[in-house]
Amino acid sequence: MRRALLNTTRGTALSVGLGERSRQLNSCAALVYRRHGHDLDTVRMEEMSLPALGRHSVRLKMLASPINPADVNMLKGTYPILPMFPAVGGNEGVGEVVEVGSEVTSLRPGDWAIPWDTGFGTWRTEAVCEAGDLLLVPRDMSLLGAATIGVNPCTAYRMLHDFVPLKPGATVIQNGANSAVGQAVIQIAAALGVKTINVIRDRPHRRELEKELMSMGADVVVTEEEMQGLRLENVIQDLQRPVLGLNCVGGLSGGLVLSSLRDGGTMVTYGGMAKKPLHIPAKALIFRNITLHGFWMTQWKRNNSQDMSRLVTMVTTVCGLMKAGHLRPPHCAQVPFHQYRRALQATTQSHQRKHVLIM
């Protein structure tokens, strides 16, 4: 397991407990933690000084930043990349450029930009960073869309493009279909003419959820329980047998995805929500020629950070899908920055929508 240490502060923590006190011009408010802990009480709002603007750097006023499960795992110390302390939480978000160094040509004041790498520390009011840490996004897209585009929709985009050539009419099966990635998969696949079979957990308002996913472009929505009781052809109906499976659950649910694939198919795992390993029978690998891969957006971005063109193309394309109406921003609860504690607590409860801090 890689465990990289990140410097997410991009400044110096000045004092604990900012409260209502006015900030210095060269400082910001940030959600800082100095140790790992499972109760999330480790996170405090602090005033933090910002470094001076260098020739290649950018001053970014953060506008919105989501709380993602990976952020919480970082707080707890269970993520494979961990920050140096003191650390600022948050890895995703959108800001407005307010000042650029003399050598910066990629961004101008007024632009919207998102950090591309994990470990930026996005839960803050301002940041001074290298221009190369940021990617431009269009200002005429939704704020929530821009704040949440860099991880989940990009994960969906990559998994639909990098593992199996998907022609229109091909079928993809996924579990956790109601997750932020799952919803993006449905919509991006629909835009590609690719069919989706969407496995969800059984829940009280299952039919409403099915309707919502169908409205995004889902072809089939089925619960894990239904899938176990049905013959595969009754699930697949008139679709082709899936050539690609996307798994963010693991355990039994991952097995349902695996067993539904056609011979020679590929399953990509990008999460393990059930916290149970996949059980893979040898026969599936040998006689059905199934291939298993994993996908981690952070690693993909780092592998492609030397020449940023693939990163830029991806973000531009996904932003374009959103602007064209093919990809909705996720349903988010917007929470004022100073109410961060409420938002953090909500994120640890299941069946909660994504919470986005508005700075």
Added chain:
Amino acid sequence: MRRALLNTTRGTALSVGLGERSRQLNSCAALVYRRHGHDLDTVRMEEMSLPALGRHSVRLKMLASPINPADVNMLKGTYPILPMFPAVGGNEGVGEVVEVGSEVTSLRPGDWAIPWDTGFGTWRTEAVCEAGDLLLVPRDMSLLGAATIGVNPCTAYRMLHDFVPLKPGATVIQNGANSAVGQAVIQIAAALGVKTINVIRDRPHRRELEKELMSMGADVVVTEEEMQGLRLENVIQDLQRPVLGLNCVGGLSGGLVLSSLRDGGTMVTYGGMAKKPLHIPAKALIFRNITLHGFWMTQWKRNNSQDMSRLVTMVTTVCGLMKAGHLRPPHCAQVPFHQYRRALQATTQSHQRKHVLIM
């Protein structure tokens, strides 16, 4: 699961219970079964008529044919490819060409040849088949080597060449290292300058086996139990962390292979001797970027049968390794053809060496 039906008889069964009766010139003795059964009593020696020699066909006098686990699974009806009845058992072996059709240029009387596809029905004294069903092997290699080269050493060869580029000094880890494939992996890897870590089951004469595998070129031999007790660096010693894992066991043993791989590594599964599924944690796929493939020699051969050049190159290369002394024929028990029942029974017991019928 693919379940193809094969016609393995290449002739017509004439009578049951050949015994000592002399055979007609255009007939052969064959080990025939007419139903699947787990007790192997379904197999009987029968006289079988042979078809007339066509312009493109070859008359082959079988010399030696092994009993492989896949053959027994076919008898039992548990293999994904099953024969039409009546069926002749056996899928591998070497024969001498005794007569060729007028249009055959690839083979001449006196040549040694092996069938390339599964389902030939090699447990017989003679066969008349298409010249395209056979591959030439050199006459100056060992009989047992020629009889057993088409499946196990070729499986080892492919798995070392098709999944990960292996430079000299790279490390491969495998379980079931004492299997016929495992022994071939050790020797072919050694010839490539590739290091091997070889996981075996604990057994009474463990040190003798270690010595034997080391004499073939193994770098490390370790039991599953030792591997669980040791720190990985003590297993790997001064070798590079494995970039390729080969798994024919599954269950816990497959997990040991998987967890020892370096980030970005690949595990290829070609057997499931423990009859237990692999347990794959999501983290191994996502954060360690491990890829899982399966390999099935039968399917590879069929995928490459249109243009036979890759098949010919493979068999020629592996025969060359054997002739050059890099690859020993496996330790086999040679059994006269008419004592087939003893050989079949022995194959169903564990820790038995491979049995080869000598015609």
